[in-house]
Amino acid sequence: MGKCPCPRCYVQLAEVQDMGKGVDSERRQNTRQPTPRFFRMVDEARKDIFKGFKVSGTRVEGKLGGWSRVPTIVRRYL
Numbered sequence: 001m002g003k004c005p006c007p008r009c010y011v012q013l014a015e016v017q018d019m020g021k022g023v024d025s026e027r028r029q030n031t032r033q034p035t036p037r038f039f040r041m042v043d044e045a046r047k048d049i050f051k052g053f054k055v056s057g058t059r060v061e062g063k064l065g066g067w068s069r070v071p072t073i074v075r076r077y078l
Helices: 011-020 022-029 036-051 056-065
Strands: none
Touching: 011 022, 036 056
16 A cells, blocks of 8 residues: 555645645645656556566565555656
8 A cells, every 4th residue: 555545646644634724735736747767667567467466566566666656557748
């Protein structure tokens, strides 16, 4: 399980209690920007999944990290 409930922002699970407050709005302004490294890590995780490694295993989790990245790409921005 990742540290963030949302793959789009950096709000962490411990900060969910502030939802709806002014500080929450400020935190959600800092959104993630996809980078080539992000796409590379997601591609590597996807390859490992198709090779048969578990999504919740240490190999795939190590590549996706604790930031709630998901091994899917809907649209490439770069």
